[in-house]
Amino acid sequence: MKNLVIVLVFLSFTLNVFSQAKKPTIMIVPSDVWCNNNGYMMEFDNQGKAVKIPDYKKALQSNTDLLLVISKINELMAERGFPLKNLESAIKTLEGESAEDAMLTSKSGNGVSESPIDKLKKTAKADIWMQLTWSINATGPKKSITFNLQGLDAYTDKQVSGASGTGQPSFTAELPVLLEEAVLSHIDNFNSQLQKHFDDLFANGREIIVRIKKFDSFDGDLESEYEGEELGTIIENWISANTVQGRFNTTDATENMMLFEQVRIPLFDDKNKAVDARGWLKGLQKTLKDKYTIDSKLMMKGLGQAQLVIGEK
Amino acid sequence: MKNYKNLFLGFLLMLTPMLSFAQKKKADKETAQWRYEIEAAGVGTQGTYQIKVWSYSKDANTAIEQAKKNAVHGIIFRGFPAKDRVPAQKPLAQSPNLEQEKEGFFKDFFATGGKYLKFVSLSNNGNIAPEDRIKIGKEYKIGVVISVNQALLRKDLEDAGIIKGLSNGF
Numbered sequence: 001m002k003n004l005v006i007v008l009v010f011l012s013f014t015l016n017v018f019s020q021a022k023k024p025t026i027m028i029v030p031s032d033v034w035c036n037n038n039g040y041m042m043e044f045d046n047q048g049k050a051v052k053i054p055d056y057k058k059a060l061q062s063n064t065d066l067l068l069v070i071s072k073i074n075e076l077m078a079e080r081g082f083p084l085k086n087l088e089s090a091i092k093t094l095e096g097e098s099a100e101d102a103m104l105t106s107k108s109g110n111g112v113s114e115s116p117i118d119k120l121k122k123t124a125k126a127d128i129w130m131q132l133t134w135s136i137n138a139t140g141p142k143k144s145i146t147f148n149l150q151g152l153d154a155y156t157d158k159q160v161s162g163a164s165g166t167g168q169p170s171f172t173a174e175l176p177v178l179l180e181e182a183v184l185s186h187i188d189n190f191n192s193q194l195q196k197h198f199d200d201l202f203a204n205g206r207e208i209i210v211r212i213k214k215f216d217s218f219d220g221d222l223e224s225e226y227e228g229e230e231l232g233t234i235i236e237n238w239i240s241a242n243t244v245q246g247r248f249n250t251t252d253a254t255e256n257m258m259l260f261e262q263v264r265i266p267l268f269d270d271k272n273k274a275v276d277a278r279g280w281l282k283g284l285q286k287t288l289k290d291k292y293t294i295d296s297k298l299m300m301k302g303l304g305q306a307q308l309v310i311g312e313k
Numbered sequence: 314m315k316n317y318k319n320l321f322l323g324f325l326l327m328l329t330p331m332l333s334f335a336q337k338k339k340a341d342k343e344t345a346q347w348r349y350e351i352e353a354a355g356v357g358t359q360g361t362y363q364i365k366v367w368s369y370s371k372d373a374n375t376a377i378e379q380a381k382k383n384a385v386h387g388i389i390f391r392g393f394p395a396k397d398r399v400p401a402q403k404p405l406a407q408s409p410n411l412e413q414e415k416e417g418f419f420k421d422f423f424a425t426g427g428k429y430l431k432f433v434s435l436s437n438n439g440n441i442a443p444e445d446r447i448k449i450g451k452e453y454k455i456g457v458v459i460s461v462n463q464a465l466l467r468k469d470l471e472d473a474g475i476i477k478g479l480s481n482g483f
Contacts, residue, residue: 023483079360079464081471082479144398168356168398181356185400188463192403195479199407202482 021202021267022274022303024127026077027085028070030059031133031150038063056124060088068176069132072183073149080191090124098122117299127154127303128161128194134179137166144169147182149190151197155209155277155304156261161193205244205264208277211307212258215297218311221255226292231310232258234292238284239263277306284308349383351391353399354436360464362402363436364393365445367456373446376455384459385429388466405467405476415475432466433459 035041035054040063042055059066070087077084101112133148144167151161163186167178201207212235214221222232229237232253240246244264252259265280273279278300285308288294297309350367357363366384370376387393390412392404406412412419422428436458445456471478 021483023480076359077479080479163400165395165400166398184359185356188402189400191479195407195477198479198482199477 020274021206022276024303025085025125026082026128026130026151027087027090027124027126028073028130028132029056029087030054030066031131031148034133035059037135056087057091060091065175065179066132069134069179069183072180073130073132073187076183076187077191084130085124085126087124094122094124121301125154125302128152129154130190134182136175137169139169141171142169143171143173143175143178145175145178145182147179147186149186151190151194153207153304154302156207158207160197161190163187163190163193202267204247205266206276206304208263208265208280208304208306210239210248210260210263210277210281211305212260213307213309214256215309215311222253222258222310223255231292231294234288235284238287242280242283276300276303281306281308347383347386349379349387351384351387351393353393353396353402354458356399357460360462362388362393362461362463363458364388364461365456365458367454369449369452369454371452373453373455376453377441377457380455380457380459381433381435382423382429384433384457384461385466386423388461388463389470405463405470407476411475418473418475428469432462432469434462436460 030040032054035056036052038059040055040059041052043050043052045051067088074084074086101114104112129150129152131150131152133150135146137144137146146164146166148164149162150159152158153160165182165186167182167185170178173181212222220231222230222235224231226234232255235258236250239248239260242265244266248263249261250258251261265275265277267274269275269279278298281298285296285298288296288310294310295312297311297313299307299309301307348369352365352367353363354365355363364384364387366380366387368376368379368383370379387404388402389405392402395401408414441455441457447454447456467476470476471481
């Protein structure tokens, strides 16, 4: 009897854990325009073309105002029960991990496996970016701040939240005071929109992007027929049957690739387990394997982007 | 003669709490109509909104008493528009029908001496600027600057399950 009670308590705890949806991570980054205006850019040569990218590390190491704004927003978000990922810490972790991987060997002297894709994926990640821009306006001795905070979905490229405006001009207030005031003025409106985005996510499912590709080695393409139906159509039908209210867009479709956008996936599977894009697309991978003996390789990017490459693992 | 004087004083002492009670009753009655205007008065300190609430009443003191209740009501259900570069703020309530949906909760919350008092404080010790005391016909329109601790108010409503928190469901 005692054991039965323990099992029931454990089971209810497990179900409770599973009934929580996967929480998106949010990270604040200075916008490209802010980095450019303040001289925190790196320039490199990309096949003869000069490309400028923001140098976050330099910005974080040299600009105390940026640190103040990030820390203030982090503090306010933590107060709202939604602590953010810290950009500076994420960069340090990545550097530490790279150094460790370079030194790590097994007892027999083997190093850690790393494909070019793995290397490419070693960047600071978040599901939602809070992109920060401010500029200082001066009219004679009066100063004011124009502040812009954008919440960008890392996968759908949609702006899911935002708050912007110009604060009151002041003769005496110092820049950090004006910046703090700007954060306090705008953060609640930003969160209010973010809340709406989350409400939409719970009501209509998580919005993701799905890419289907094929390896050269695959004998056939997405127009090849299986049981009288084209492979592309089989995939489309599976997506339609497994999305919330069949909501998705086929943005691109050729014999070699398909791109599905605004794909609304349920937050939980039929076992009430929280799912993300990868977990959800595993269903298609399994269907292709079990029903049509087609192997495929499943790759992911965070909670909201997954790619299935057909042909082999 | 002295006995009469004492009796009169005793009667006056008895009357004072009754008058105060009557004033509160009047405030409640007039507040039930939720007739007020709300505007930004400045950027508050962290977690607070500084607002000016314009309340209407035939009695100036009643209007001041109402202002506290109206301020909390406004932050929960109405929000306020932008003014002098202080940005507009949306209400804490995510649903426009929240007041009706949770009628029982808000009846107790806004009762005389109710929980709403925990979240408000009067600025300038409740002193009203002459230009904020306007007589319109038979009643007064009184503007009171109030600081509302919206962070605490939001937390309280979230804990009571009245509104959802950002991490709700995750």
